[in-house]
Amino acid sequence: MNNALSTCGLALVMSVALIGMPACAKKSVQSGGDSQSTQGTAKGGTDSSKSGVGSFPDTSVQSGSGGLRGLDKNPSEERVGGGTMLAKVDPSSSAERQMAEVRAEQAASAAAGLRDVFFGYDSWTISEDGRQALTRDADWMKSNSNALVKVEGHCDERGTSAYNLVLGEKRAKAARNYLVELGVSANRLSVVSYGKERQICNEHAESCYQQNRRGHLAIKTGK
């Protein structure tokens, strides 16, 4: 504990010393310009809620002994339950609907013959092969001008889940940007990162990792 305290003390001193350049002052300028801009949320324009922020319950803790009453020479009876109350999961129709939609999307994408782009380890650079694949994809999109395409970024199983979500987004955006460069309208393209959470190959081998490091183009079906 002493350790932690001394570290924090040091940090406080340093923050006083650096007060001339607080990182957050800069960004309010960057994210807007008016006085609302520090909230930075006003531009979440695609969301149903205006601010993009939902309700938030009070989650603070009243500290205590966690329901423990201590040992007693003449212990009274304590009723024991299962611990934390957990609701029974509602097997809503959501799971079936989502799976059906995924299947429809996959079928439409396969029928269109759109090609994936593959990436190197830790990389989001589009290779020569990737450029060729995207050139064909762009041609298809130009001749199917009503189609909306979702560019999915995927990663192999190595690395952390969280960082792979960021890496997947970089890959999806790299592919999207190249399609736009080729003349596809940006508003027909959306990007999403699935990180390493939706792999198409599950072996622990480089041949498999290669297939999973991909930008996948999916036709948007339904809404």
Added chain:
Amino acid sequence: MTRVKLIGAWLGGTLLIAGVVGILESGAADVFLEATRPDFQKITLGVMGIQTAGGPDWLGGRIEEVLKKDVKRSLVFDLVDLPSLGIQTSDIGNGVGTGSKVVFKQAAEKGVSVVVWGKAGMKGSDKEADVNMEGFVYDNGSDELVGGKRYVGSTSVVRMMAHRFADELVFRYTGEPGIARTKIAYVAEQGAARELFVMDYDGYDARQLTADGFLNLMPQWSPDRRFLIFTAYRNRNTQDIDMIELATGKRWTVISLGGLNITPSLSPDGNFLAFASSHEGNSELYRLDTRTKVIQRLTVNPSGDLSPSWSPNGREMVFVSDRSGGPQLFLMSSDGSNVRRLTFEGDYNAAPVWSPRGNWIAYVCRTHREYKLCVISPDGQKRLQLTTGSGVDDSPSWSPDGRHLVFSSTSDGKSQIYMIDADGKDIERLTFQGTHNSAPSWSPAS
């Protein structure tokens, strides 16, 4: 890899680590002891057995088994095997009389500080009858009862009786609430979907919380244990941060800004939510004031910033940024000022979590293309690699007492969840069902 082999490899790794620390700095022994024994020597404790006094014949044995494992995992007690010391646990009788006096004295002579025994039976004769469990505690060789507990509940909660008793023992001798009644939230694969689950801290009693057929990722507990906050995909296209109330299953969206919205982390007091979002271009860190709903941007950098984790006093955060190439850990004050890099060893350091005791930050470090667990002190002076071998280790999460970490690993093939002591000494696999269990998050103590 088998479990036995794994433990062997870990012990070897631990010795190696101790050596490495010795080279790095002179205070090596202190570093190692600090992690092993936070504040004191372990207290020797012997369990004289939980006798079955009616009811199913597994009753006492089951409670005893769970209790012993809890006592061992507490790392507060050194669980002593009494028969190997020549002590006949059956001599305890009903805890009074000369037999028990002799046993208490024997135990004290062999250096056993605390002796526990108990009995369990049924409260009635019908099938729906409750279990009645009593536990008694003696210490320092005295035959005078320190105190006891009496629990009543259905046969389905006998594990919880043992957990409660174990936590009372920890509370009695340390003043801390213990971790035996804590829970672990995690993500399990269900077909192509990933759903949220919650299980007991020892891997038992897993319950499913979501069933929406797509991706639910990286759950974190609210400080009051009533909610989980996590990343989900609305219509598979938009990434949001959602919350679910455990008791009701009620679920709603908290952050929906467009782009990537990931790695939510509530401040220890619950007043702020830090998270990463790419709605302004690339992944940056933000802080939501949960009362005013004002969002403040914390980082400004063309690189990816993510995975914030709060210091226990809420004044600082550790996070991941790839601003210097590969992902590295950085520290900053919780208002985004005073950013400085923490890790310099290796080209991939990610998924940091600040210990509730404040003295360590656990994270995933890459060595030779393997992703392993490391801990580093917040001043960057001490660093230990906790795991070795093959496989991807991910998502470390501290126990509320700071003595253990839970994490996912593919070291046995599929991703499963493991518990490890904070010094890397012992490892226990917690999940055995399913094809992919990941992203464990340890609940606060109740």
